[in-house]
Amino acid sequence: MKRFSILFILFVSVIFEAKAKELDLTKASVMISENIKSPVDETLYRVLSEEIYKRTNSVWKQTGSWDSSNNTMAIVLIGEKQLAGKSIPEVKENAPETKPEGYRVFIETVGKKNTVWIVGADERGAMFGVGKFLRTAKLSSKKVLFDASLDFATSPKQLIRGHQLGYRNTNNSLDAWNVDQYEQYISDLIVFGTNAIEMIPGLEEKQNELMPIPPDEMNRKVSEICADYGIAYWVWTPAGCDLTDKEARQKRLEYYDNFYKECPKLDDVFFPGGDPGHNHPRDVMPFLKNLQERLVRYHPTAGIWISLQGFSAEKIDYFYAYLKEHQPDWLRGVVSGPGSPSISETRFRLPEKYKHRHYPDITHNVRCDYPVTNWDQAYMLTYGREGINPMPNYYAKIHATYAPFTDGFVSYSDGCHDDVNKVIWSMRGWNIDSEPQEIMEDYCRFFFGDKLAVQVANGIMALEQNWNGPVRTNGGIEINLEFWKKLEKENPQLAGNWRWQMLLTRAYYDTYQRRRKIYEERLEKEAYQILAKVSEMGADKAIKQTLEIVNRADTDPKNIDLLKKIEKLCDDMYESCGYQTDVEKYKASNSQRSCIWQFVNYPLNNRWWLADEFEKVSKMTTEEEKIERLEIIRNWENPGPGSYYDNVSNIETGPSVLTTSYDACDVAWWDSGYSRTRLSSQLYQPQPELIYEDLDFNGRYLIRVSGRGDALLRVDGERLEPEIYDKEIGGFKEFVVTQHLTRDGVIKVTFDRPEESNIRWTQQSHVSDVWLIKK
Known part of the structure; x- marks a missing residue:
């Protein structure tokens, strides 16, 4: 009995201690230093207050003086001594928060009053400090709790951490977004350490039926958003013409000149050398020099970057010879993307004065730099090139492999289906030692709530394993579906969340394709048992019965409940985030662009091929010829x-x-x-x-x-x-x-x-x- 009493007291003490460490900020006020200039100061408060309200219904008000009755969040910059008459705790020299984009988040307690200090090395540091708070606080209905023992100081490993969010016809979702959706997505990425957004202006880009505003207008709006948040705005601008054609060259220069003039903010221009295009660097480099002359008229600190994508060995050598001879100060750096020379070779050959940026393809599953490894053909045929692809471990490894050779990255993305991968790259760009599991828990806490953080993070990790190896022997696929079904049933409040919809789609779609493959392959094996009797039955009768069996995949389909659920999720994703999973139904630009609904029932046995082969066999002149060919077909793999x-x-x-x-x-x-x-x-x-x-x-x-x-x-x-x-x-x-x-x-x-x-x-x-x- 005594032992039980002691254990009970210890248990209560642990619970009490855990609760004591949680600081209640439900009614906190916000103070922001006057040294954080407009518009970033307004954005900081807006992001904080809106994200807190959306998740908790709590209203945080900004104030210019200390509130003696409530806890306070105070956002300041390094080097400041006081905020509204109150001393700001000193910062140690060379501390992480003193370095570019660094920050410190800690609690100061005086009596019963608590202050959450966010001290940024600069305005971006302050923004990222707010992001750290939002993704680690426990936010629930009418409750904002924060770890009272937290004292966290950090600065990023890589100073370029960006993503391409092209508003163009070939995007699988973002072309349907309005300005508010773009801003929300950019804000979400900043919470996880993103500091650059790249858009794609161009002469050829036309407004499609999904686009709420013209492309040029959206590109300028995103420039304004980046200015509001204090992050870098990049543009991806290919030549789009033969640069030896003087008229076309001049037209391109004039277009970009006008675009630069209309952008409120522009930090960097990325010119892809050969993807698209076939211009020789002897023509490209003078063009870029002319481009930079126009760029700095309106954005004096902006820089020009080039990739060597698609360059032959001769073109690559010419480029480096040009750098050695001219040492152009107007060139800021080189980008390594798909089809570029190796990243290590580029850094080795590139003079030290030039920066080096990665352009990783995190959006495609095949026909890309980093195709999915050990992928079952059932997924290849149905998910195709741009299926929903959260792969935290895979992309963490890829980032770790190439990060030592670069100053950072702006990823290649064609939609929001790779959202998890963007967060992995941003967070690993900040701290290469961050564990994917830890990143995913922050991701899930912010987007789905603190109570679900660990469970959903585990679910995402499990979805990645669905794509590892033959589906037939991967029993985890079925277990994962039951796991996600349970989460779905217990959390109806997330039904309209597009990130949630995408994860659910993966769980249902993976399982549907696994079951389909097993069923359709079994039908094909049964059909070959009929072909084995061709000598007894005759070729024509054997062909007829064989086709009847393999075509049961269409005439007697299974798992209709899963199919209907997938269709409902595709409808939901189209409504919530413009995700286009079918050319006809959802207006996808072409069949390679995330058309998972369009190919949901693509044959996973050889019934189409068999039908075509049998038609050829039926036209043969003798029974012996027919039987000989049918035997080859039957024993193809045996x-x-x-x-x-x-x-x-x-x-x-x-x-x-x-x-x-x-x-x-x-x-x-x-x-x-x-x-x-x-x-x-x-x-x-x-x-x-x-x-x-x-x-x-x-x-x-x-x-x-x-x-x-x-x-x-x-x-x-x-x-x-x-x-x-x-x-x-x-x-x-x-x-x-x-x-x-x-x-x-x-x-x-x-x-x-x-x-x-x-x-x-x-x-x-x-x-x-x-x-x-x-x-």
């Missing part, structure tokens, strides 16, 4: 005892493959995403490497290859000549392996790359399927 089959980029069916595909999903977007080719043909590598072991020393082998174009095959380094060489998609190339190559029981198969620099990359040669057939 070449027989002692033989091997590899779908070279499928994470489930490529056991002999040594290489990984840079981007395994390119061909899936033939025919605007509606390719009817065999699913294995929609995965490829240009130069796969395969190894086969435990071969029969006395066996005779044939290598069969399917893909597109040429396949310059070598076995153990020896080039083999083909017996059959069909270069069409789905056609076969066959090579006899001479016996001296297999006598040690092991062979390595490689492919030389043909010279195809004059062919568009989507049409270049590749390999999709490889068989080693024992004859």
Whole structure:
């Protein structure tokens, strides 16, 4: 009994101590130093008061004098001695809060009165200090609680932490936003340490039916927003013309001159060297010099940046020779983006006087710098290039890899579907040691509430794992759906929150595609059992029954409840944030732009391919020909005892493959995403490497290859000549392996790359399927 009493007292003490550490700021007033100039001072108060009110219904009033009856939040700058007659606690020399954009947040208690001090190194530091408070305070109905023991001082590791938010036709959501939505999103990003926004003005950008105002007007409005918040405003401005065309060149200069003049704030101009465009740096550099002359007329401290995207080795060498010869002071730095020379090489070759900025693609899943690794084809075919992609661990690692070589980043983004990734980059740009889990808990606390912070952060981490490996064996996908369903049921107040809608969509969509793949592949296996009886049934009857079975995916679909839920969420996201998941229904600009609803039922078995192949078979003249082709179709992935089959980029069916595909999903977007080719043909590598072991020393082998174009095959380094060489998609190339190559029981198969620099990359040669057939 005595032991129980002691434990009870200790328990109560712990609870009391925990509560004692929470400072109640529900009725706090706000004081802001007069040294924080307009408009940033007004913005600071507006952000604080509005975010507090939205989450708690508490009203924080700004005052110019100390309130003896309430706690106070005081926002000041480094070097100030007093605020309204009260001494400001001293700051140590070289403390983190004294460095650019740094801040300190701490509590000063005098009697029963508490002051939350936010001391910024500058106006941005004060803004980021407010962000720290908002993402760590416990905000609930009529309650603002804050850790009374907090004393936090910090400054950013990287001084460029930005995101591109282009208001343009190719964006999957932001083109439907109004000015207020843009401001709210920018404000949200600033809470997590973002200090730069990049927009995309241009002569060719027209107002589409989703845009509430013309593009040029929105670009200027965002400039005003950045001025209000005291952060940097960048613009991405390609040449958009042949710079040797004097008339077009002059037109472009005049357009940008007028745009610069109308921008209330402009800090940096980023010119992509070769994406888009094919201008030589001998023409680009004089153009940029003329551009900078116009820029500084209206924005004297603004700078010009260039990327070497798409530059050949000769163009790259010319650029660095130009820097060495001219040492232009008008150039501020170089940007490394998709298609640029390596980041480490760029920093090594770039003279120290020039800054170096990363342009990371955090928005795309395939056909990009950082494609999703170990991704199941079911997701490739249905999510496509711009599916909702929260990947905190993946992008934290990418940031850590390249951050040491740069002064910061402005990410490449085409919508709000990558919102989590933006926050990861901003927070890791501030502190590279920040743990993704910790960042996600702050993210969830701010957007979904303190009580849900840990649970939802764990849920986001789990969603990332949904995309890791074959869906068939990833049982966590089903568990995650139940987890999110429970959260959804318990938190109806979040139903209209677009970030919440996106996370729910991922949970439902991932599970729907997993179940569909398992079901549709089972149907295909059942159908092949019919084809196995073709000699008894006859070709035409076997074909009919085979198609009836595989087409049950359409005639007898499963999980309709999940499908309806996904449709409802797509409707909701279109209404809440303009997220366009279908070209026809939601006005997406094209099928590669986040059209997850449009491709929600794209076949995950080969029923389209089978229908087309069977039509060809039905036109053959003899029954023997038909049966021979149907046997090839049936045994496509089962070449027989002692033989091997590899779908070279499928994470489930490529056991002999040594290489990984840079981007395994390119061909899936033939025919605007509606390719009817065999699913294995929609995965490829240009130069796969395969190894086969435990071969029969006395066996005779044939290598069969399917893909597109040429396949310059070598076995153990020896080039083999083909017996059959069909270069069409789905056609076969066959090579006899001479016996001296297999006598040690092991062979390595490689492919030389043909010279195809004059062919568009989507049409270049590749390999999709490889068989080693024992004859």
